[in-house]
Each structure stands twice: as C-alpha cells, then as structure tokens.
Amino acid sequence: MILTVTPNPSLDRTYEVPALGRGEVLRATGDRMDPGGKGVNVSRAVAAAGHRSVAVLPLGGAPGALVAELLAAEGIVVAPVPVAGDTRSNISIAEPDGTLTKINAAGPELTAAESELLLSAIRTHSTAADWIACCGSLPPGLAPEWYAELVARAHGAGVRIALDTSGPSLLAALRERPDVVKPNADELAQAVGRPLATIGDAVKAAQELRESGAAAVLASLGADGQLLVSDSGTYFAWAPVETVRSNVGAGDASLAGFLAAGGTGPDALRSAVAHGAAAVQLPGSVMPTPQDLDLAAVIVTAEVPLDRVLTEQGSPR
Template sequence: MILTVTPNPSLDRTYEVPALDRGEVLRATAERMDPGGKGVNVSRAVAAAGRRTVAVLPLGGAPGALVAELLAQQGIEVAPVPVAGATRSNIALAEPDGTLTKINAPGPELTGAESEALLATVRARIGAHAGAGAGTGRDGDAVTWIACCGSLPRGLAPEWYAELVARAHEAGARIALDTSGPSLLAALRERPDVVKPNAEELAQAVGRPLATVGDAVKAAEELRTYGAAAVLASLGADGQLLVTETGTYFGSATVTSVRSNVGAGDASLAGFLAAGGEGPAALASAVAHGAAAVQLPGSVMPSPGDLDLSAVTVTADVPLDRLLTEPAS
C-alpha cells in the first residue's frame, strides 16, 4: 500500500482551447475537473494501476469537500485533516500543440495545530510494525512507500518535510520526496530514500545550469552526497535518470503526440513506486507511466491499458554528451 501526503492539494479545472489569445474571449472545446496536487495525482495513478493507496491531505471549504468526493469516486481512501481555510482551485488551459498555461492559487495558510495534525495523521496511518521494517495500514496492509509531494502551503516552514521524513523513518517506512527549493534541501539531511526533481528543480538545488544529460547526472550525484539515497530525475522530453548507489540508468520512450503534461511527473513517480521503487525495471515503469500520461487529456492518470513498455528503452550506457532539449537554468 502506498501512502501519499499532499500538504497543498487543489481542485483542478482543465480547459482545452483552440488557441490562447490574450485579451480575447476563449471558448473551450472540452473541460475536466479533477482532484489535484502532486501527491493526490500519485494516489490516482496508483489506484488506476489497481493498487491500494491512502491520500493524506488537509481539506477545507466546499472545494475540499469536492476533492474528497472525487477521490472517493476513484476508489481512493482519503485521510482528511480538516483545516479552516478553503482548499485552493487551480486552472489549466491546454492548447492543441500541447502547450499548457496554468494558474495556481496559493492555497490556505495552515496553523501550527493544523500542521501538527497533518504530521500526526501520517504517523497514525503508518502505524508501528516492529521488526519488519515497514508500517501497516489500519487493516494490516503493509505501507511500502510514503510519497510526500508538492509545495508547502503558507504556514509550514521549509523544514516541515524534513520532520515528516524523520517521523516516517522512525516508523519504518520508506520515503519518496517530490518537492523543490528550500524544502528539498532541508529534507535531504534526513536521508529520503528517493527524491524526484525535474531538470529545473535539479539545477536550482545545485545552483548551476544543466545543458546536457551528463550535467544532470553530476547534479543528481551531488544530491546524493547531500543525503538522498537515490535520485529519479525527470528530463522532460529527453527521458528520465535514476542515480543510485549501485548504478546510473537512463530511460526514454517514444511518444507519438502530447496532449497534456499535467501530472505526468506524478504518474512517473507512481509507476516507479508501484514497480518496487528501485532498479532499472522500476525506471522503465516510471518512463512508461509518464509517456502514457502526456498523451491523455488534463490530469488523467494512465491505467495499465494505456502503458506501452515496448516503447521504453532503459540503459546503463547513459548518453552523457546529449544536449537537453530544454536546458535547465
């Protein structure tokens, strides 16, 4: 069972438009409404794969109630932490060529009591599993991974994720962390089992631009020296890297068309964790999930029928000199 933690969830509305003309009235050709937030998307992808998942998240107001309802409709168990502020609503405008314009609201400001309640809920859901190296859910399902994902809402200090990683490790759970900036750097001291930056976040973490795949490998290796046990780095259209103590692997996939990249990185992390969370086979699953997600509308998460592992290539012969399609600064 994969537990996800989303400190700043959202209600996401995606509109498909013929073109984004500033100052004009835009008429959408299609629309979707989905529960959002990086950890929420991981839970949605895990559930689409037929695996059990529990989503821990603060929820408030009518948007929060709707997020819980939409998750329940997808068979996802929700462990809500009630908060006074209303859950944020985000808007995405998707154009036919795959260009996506997003408007993300800041979200509510959490109080100290709400912050502690969120941490306590995670610990309660992990439980204690003495001697087995893993937590257990309420009905005894092993908590194999905890995915802590996304930005922190107002009111939570950058060290909040570090505290969560520490508490989860004390309970015997493995941690996958997908965040950026000061929150990522602060959490590294607690040695998360996997961190999942994209190229821009990786460049920001090491303080220098990345122009090649080799640059990204060096940056990932640097994050490992800071404390990350493994780094799963998304390089956009160029593929993904997995850098661990035992080896470095590069994965890529053939994608025929891009419809929306909303949640593609979250789908990749879900695929990685659902496949065990280590080694080239898990990387192949991550790449397949990400490639499938970009070919679906809005933030729809791929199901097993959407995956094409035959289009995925994973190799230990990393193309270090390959220029990144979108260099990261």
C-alpha cells in the first residue's frame, strides 16, 4: 500500500483549446474536472495500476467535498483532515502541440492545530504503508521545515518515504535523509543553485543532493528521459512518445510507477518512465492503466550519455 500526503490539494479543471490567444474569447474543444495535487495524482496513478492507495489531505468547503468524492470514485481510500478554508481550484489550458498554461491558486492557510491534525492522520494510516509519498507545495501556514518533520516521523515509524517538492522545503528535508527525492530539471537546478545544460550536469547535481542527505534521486528530465542516482548505481532511461496531449501529472505518474515497482533499481526506473510516457499521451491529468503502459519500449542503461545537451535545460529560477 502506498500512502500519499498532499498538504495543498486542489480541484483541477482542464480545458483543451485550438490555440491560446491573450485577450480573446476561447472555445474549448474539450474539458474535464479532476482531483488535483501531486500526492493526489500519485494515489490516482497507483489505483489505476491496480494497487491500494490511501490519500491523506486537508479538505475544506465545497471544492474539498468534490475532491473527496472524485477520489473515492477512483477506488482510493480518502483520509480527509477537515480545515476551515476552502480547497483551492486550479485551471489548466492545453493546446494541441502539448503546450500547457496553468493557473494555480495559493490554497487555504492551515492553522497550527490543523497542521498537527494532518500529521496525526499520517501517523494513523502509515502503519500499513509500504511507502509514504509526500508531494507538492506547502500551503500558507506550514513552514518549510514541515516536510522535514514528516520525514523524521516516518523513519521513526520504520516507513520508507519519497519526497517530491522543491525550494526551501526540499533543502530542509534533506537533513532527515528521505529515501527518494524526485525533482524535475528546474527543481534540481534550483537545489544546487546553477543551470543544468547536459545530462552530466544533472547527474552531478543529483549526486550533490545525495551528499546532502537523499538516499536516492529520481530526476525527471522532461522529453529527455529520467535519471536514477542511488547506492545501486546511476541509470538513465527514456521512451519514445508519439503525441504529447497533456503533461499534467506525468511526473506524479512516474513516481507512482517507481514506487509500485519497489522504489529501487533499474526495474523501478523502467516502470517510472513507462508510466510518465503513457501519462503525457492522455487528456488532462488522466492516469495510465496497465493497458496504457509499454515497458518494452523503455530503454534503461548504466552508460549515461553525460555530454547530451538537455532539450529542456534546468534553470535555477
């Protein structure tokens, strides 16, 4: 069972448009509504793959009630923590060439009491968990050290923990030695404070995160593939993608695939890339099922092409 923690969940609305024109009236060719937030997407991908997932998240108001309803409909066990503020609503606009424009709200401010209730709910439900996946930004009211405290508590309970966040929250959590961290190229560049132009640059940055405390680094490099840097070695993997329809939640699907496959080694990396490649070919934040996956198409190698220039170079913004 994979337990997910989403401190700042959302209700996500995705619109597909022929082209995005600033100041124009746009006619959507398709739209959908999904429960959102990085941890929520991990739970959805785990459930779509046929595994059990429990989603711990603060929920408030009508948007929060709808998020819980949508998650339950996907077979996910929802462990809501009631909060006074309304759950945020986000908007994504997807164009045919794969370009995605997102508008994300800040989310409700959590009180100290609500923060403690969230930690208590995680402790209660983590006893049966094989992994805890903590994902996304922290809402107003939670200090950057909140994830660090969560990692420490998880390890105290003997549970492995994967962390997908960025900035001060990531750096603060490294001291508690999370089992896996999953940055993208920009987040990796931000963590080391310099741009990343090649896959070799990304490998060096991942090694620095390991030196700072991460047991393993699963780095998403967009269309260029993914890296895994851990005690078992350094591996690079990629898969061909015919058409990118939406990259919303693709990184979260990758993390779900990695953890569902054991969370260690090249086989888990292969699963991560297969899940991510399948996700970008689906609309909105739809998560891939086993029928969508093509594990045979994924190439995994320990001969990392260090000099290859990244298509989407990491920038420490």
